[in-house]
Amino acid sequence: KAGVTQTPRYLIKTRGQQVTLSCSPISGHRSVSWYQQTPGQGLQFLFEYFSETQRNKGNFPGRFSGRQFSNSRSEMNVSTLELGDSALYLCASSLPAGELFFGEGSRLTVL
């Protein structure tokens, strides 16, 4: 069974640009969560989607947004990038009330 797939794995952007990250969950998983991981702040929850609906949202500015498609695939978007957005963005999928399975992440560098 394939795991959670995140693309791209690495990307470099400049301040002010926007970025879209993609996540394909494990087959059969309808819940997708996104996390930001940085050395200073650790792992921080961004948002959670279930059946195309945002179920929970973390404490991030409106520049961070996401969506989920009918096939459970999810995307997150960061607009007007800032240097502080440099991070590893992790996607996780799960069955309802099940454990989270994380992907390997998309490493974003903002110059």
Added chain:
Amino acid sequence: QQQVKQSPQSLIVQKGGISIINCAYENTAFDYFPWYQQFPGKGPALLIAIRPDVSEKKEGRFTISFNKSAKQFSLHIMDSQPGDSATYFCAANGGGGSQGNLIFGKGTKLSVKP
């Protein structure tokens, strides 16, 4: 109230020793406490989890001890091996009726010396 505090930040243990990592929380509404293991370049992977109606859970060499009254829980790794060298995160579910919204501790980098 929404924080999970983890200690120590780093830990060095000899092979065969016991590794102990501690976490504390404030919000009594938390009802799911997982531990994740992360190797460099990889995403976190669930190691073991506990709910507050149980005081201890053991899976192989890994044990969670849970003290509801003290709002603390800890991970014990028995017979620590060099392959256990990784970063460990405790977490608690942040509410909203799901387990997808986790609040993580800041992590403990464990090094097991051969």
